[in-house]
Amino acid sequence: MTNMRRIAKEAGVGIATVSRYINNTGYVSDELKKKIEEAIERTNYRPNELARAIFNRNSKIIGLIVPNISNPYFNELALIIEEVVSKAGYSIFLCNTNDELEKEQHYINVLQGHRVAGIITVRSRCKEEYTFLGVPVVSFESVISDEIVTVATDNVKGGKLAFNHLYECGCREIVHVSGPIYSSAITDRCNGFLKEADKKQITIDLLQFDTDFQRKMLESNIRALEDIEKYDGIFVFNDIAAATVIRYCQLKKVKIPEEVQVIGYDNSYIGEFLYPSLTTIEQSVQEVGITLADVVIRLIRGEEVQEQRISIEPRLIKRETTKLQNNSVQGV
Amino acid sequence: MTNMRRIAKEAGVGIATVSRYINNTGYVSDELKKKIEEAIERTNYRPNELARAIFNRNSKIIGLIVPNISNPYFNELALIIEEVVSKAGYSIFLCNTNDELEKEQHYINVLQGHRVAGIITVRSRCKEEYTFLGVPVVSFESVISDEIVTVATDNVKGGKLAFNHLYECGCREIVHVSGPIYSSAITDRCNGFLKEADKKQITIDLLQFDTDFQRKMLESNIRALEDIEKYDGIFVFNDIAAATVIRYCQLKKVKIPEEVQVIGYDNSYIGEFLYPSLTTIEQSVQEVGITLADVVIRLIRGEEVQEQRISIEPRLIKRETTKLQNNSVQGV
DNA sequence: CCTACAAGGGTAAGCGTTTTCATCTATACG
DNA sequence: CGTATAGATGAAAACGCTTACCCTTGTAGG
Incomplete structure (x- = not known):
């Protein structure tokens, strides 16, 4: 696959100029801009995010650990989380643990290895495995430790x-x-x-x-x-x-x-x-998902998150498997 | 986060030795093995997969592009694919397109940027976007081009x-x-x-x-x-x-x-x-999922896949929303 | 005409790995 | 005793990128 050196050569410029052009940092004349643009177009070049990440010390990827992506609640959650984080420029690394401790441990290692920016973990079995990870972790439906933010309904x-x-x-x-x-x-x-x-x-x-x-x-x-x-x-x-x-x-x-x-x-x-x-x-899957994504992104950005326990209000949804009349209970 | 140089210093060995130890390649004496092991333990070190990937020219990640992970068929598919590829040492990069062309294009770029090893794309809208990617692509439910393997039921x-x-x-x-x-x-x-x-x-x-x-x-x-x-x-x-x-x-x-x-x-x-x-x-979600995962892994390994169109036999499943008696139609 | 500064661009170091290559020590063999 | 040879190790280059730093212009101000 093409690399920056190739683009620089094709465009007849220095490699740093290409980098500057791509990242919009520093001055690049319109003339060179055009040349570089053409070279990129011609070679179908994409900057190597791995190399970028290695330099910046972490990637734009968030690990999502779920017991089972087939659980309707969890897949809707994944959907919402994906939506929120993708708006912030992050992508999702999906980890399915099958409710197995070993798979969760394995995936924690994999995520750490990939230097993900943060982790959202759902119904986790692990504890210490998360503590010395050095990346922000947000947990849903399991309390992991005092330092790790937990989201759950009451x-x-x-x-x-x-x-x-x-x-x-x-x-x-x-x-x-x-x-x-x-x-x-x-x-x-x-x-x-x-x-x-x-x-x-x-x-x-x-x-x-x-x-x-x-x-x-x-x-x-x-x-x-x-x-x-x-x-x-x-x-x-x-x-x-x-x-x-x-x-x-x-x-x-x-x-x-x-x-x-x-x-x-x-x-x-x-x-x-x-x-x-x-x-x-x-x-509320909407509320939970947005909260999880939001918190992890804030932690990644180094912002303080004041509450370590974020509680979301549960609510009765009356449908047909119980006998009471609708009107009498709607709304909490 | 710790790096190899740090481990090498802690263990009092050369950096190459650490690499050899980790990858089980070349000679390392038992004495040094122990020292390295301890240093790794002490610092909770994980090799940086990004750096590895950059050297090896691609990562152990497979991109999975689906219209909507909440579709029960697709999430079951994701589950099975995850299971198969994880056994081969790969992980899943999840891309949810929401049936939007722009999101699919965006994700193709992201996956290319991350130098994924391969892509499984489900019900794709894109065509040319895949052709010059330089990574194996397998498509389900959409024909992309002559060169790209398509899996579908008949x-x-x-x-x-x-x-x-x-x-x-x-x-x-x-x-x-x-x-x-x-x-x-x-x-x-x-x-x-x-x-x-x-x-x-x-x-x-x-x-x-x-x-x-x-x-x-x-x-x-x-x-x-x-x-x-x-x-x-x-x-x-x-x-x-x-x-x-x-x-x-x-x-x-x-x-x-x-x-x-x-x-x-x-x-x-x-x-x-x-x-x-x-x-x-x-x-059969089982058969489809296994086939998709299998084909992409074989392509990644450079093995030839003879058929460009893999067809899976559909089958009638008789349940209660139609009136005919069960016994008369079971089994195709 | 000289200096100063801004704009524009290149060189090279460094990120954390892997791998080639060279080096060094024993041991075995003639 | 000289020399292969296998075992064990480290130095350094390379992967593709970013960035600090330096060099070259051109122009304006004195």
């Missing part, structure tokens, strides 16, 4: 919202399908839910999924859900898992919301496509 | 499959909701469908979406779908758009499959979550 409150809604809808035999325990967001959700249930003296059964994209489970053995008929209310830790649960109920001919009511968490787009459409707790 | 056949199924299910008033016309895959689908309809002397109405993720349309004006009641069969160019159509039918209280039958294209995971679950034409 998950305790979200859990409470979920319980209260289920309770108001008349549920008394309730099961909570929870997710990966290494995520503080998910355990918070669970705790908020349990605490509120305790107030109303309702005991909650607990089920544990260790990852969230459970499509395969439908075809095989969701042993965990076997006696789902016992319950009249289910709180699932996120929407895609809720979709699985709903599908499972349909297979078992358990009617939603008549026999069992369901509430999810996320408000990802899948909720609207489900039938019945999914009641859920929203953690 | 979309003409897929379209035929779709029509024949709808016809066998008794549909006679049929509309085809088609997608972005710059994708040869989508126009092929359309043509195959129309041709087969012509054989049966059925005239097809045509509707055009210019992008596929139409969630917003539900809330606003899907004028195009206004008189959907006229029809008893709909073929939608992909699953996520089909999901939108189904949701719209439900809003208009049009019963599926009793009053109108629907068939999609892709067999993405969303089809199983819809209610009724979506009959669709499968283009």
Whole structure:
């Protein structure tokens, strides 16, 4: 591939002049500008960003670590993050961990190796691995350390919202399908839910999924859900898992919301496509995505970010998997 | 961040020795190995991949250009591609074009600038932009040029499959909701469908979406779908758009499959979550993803790829949005 | 006519690697 | 005892870029 020396030779100028022209730094006469332009055109030249980055000590790339890009919430998040950072001139290095610790560790190394400008990590399992990295890190749905900025909805409150809604809808035999325990967001959700249930003296059964994209489970053995008929209310830790649960109920001919009511968490787009459409707790993907991207860019620029814990307000989104009338609960 | 010179100094060795140790190339005595190891440990050093890449003339990164990572088919594809290339030591640079020509052009430049090892581009609008790039390119769902390998299902056949199924299910008033016309895959689908309809002397109405993720349309004006009641069969160019159509039918209280039958294209995971679950034409995401990743890696390694057009067999997946009995059509 | 300064442009060092090449020490072989 | 030879190491050049620094003009002011 062409390099600057070649362009300089073609245009009959010094290499520094080419650099100055490309970066708009320093004086270049119109005459030479034209020559250089032509040479670049002719050879289809693009400056080598790697060489630039090596000089500037970091690239214009932001690493995005997610458990699973197929989770509707996470891919919408990726979409928004991409949009925001690309406006600031950054690009996305995608890392899919599959909820595996080793893959996350591996990718942290890869990102460090590539001298990315910053990292956004979602539902991370790692801790110390991030601390001596020397690049800005922003975390979503997991608390990593005191120094690393964490973004999350108020998950305790979200859990409470979920319980209260289920309770108001008349549920008394309730099961909570929870997710990966290494995520503080998910355990918070669970705790908020349990605490509120305790107030109303309702005991909650607990089920544990260790990852969230459970499509395969439908075809095989969701042993965990076997006696789902016992319950009249289910709180699932996120929407895609809720979709699985709903599908499972349909297979078992358990009617939603008549026999069992369901509430999810996320408000990802899948909720609207489900039938019945999914009641859920929203953690605004727009707000979360923009915040994550914003914070990491500010950190990259060396600006101070005052809060180390950024909390986003959860909100009940009432749809068809629960029985209460719409109007009575809309808006928090 | 630490560099090799620092490690060399800490370990009291030459810089070349450190390089040899890291790359396992050439002789390093056990004694020095240990010293170097310790120095690396102590300083949390990672070799700078940028510098490596600049020397080796390209990085271990593969650019993935998709219209929209939120499309369930595309994000599953991304997942599989990531899995395959990561096993070969490559990582993914994610480019989301939003179906916009300018964003795709921009990203081609960015990828070239970063000297990626190869590019996988999905449903591309660009043509010449790829031709003089000097890196291997593999295209899915769009034919770019004679030299660039294209992977696609046999979309003409897929379209035929779709029509024949709808016809066998008794549909006679049929509309085809088609997608972005710059994708040869989508126009092929359309043509195959129309041709087969012509054989049966059925005239097809045509509707055009210019992008596929139409969630917003539900809330606003899907004028195009206004008189959907006229029809008893709909073929939608992909699953996520089909999901939108189904949701719209439900809003208009049009019963599926009793009053109108629907068939999609892709067999993405969303089809199983819809209610009724979506009959669709499968283009095995597994097979497509593996093929794309495989071909690009082989091209990167300089191996010859004999076929320039790789065709993957489409297959009818019968579910609940069409009326025919299951057993009669399973398996192509 | 000389000086000063601004505009314009080139040389070379340096960023963090890899790799070639030269050097040096033992050991083995004749 | 001389000399291959294998093992072990470092110096230095190169990759493609940016930038500090220096040199050359041309013009204006004295």
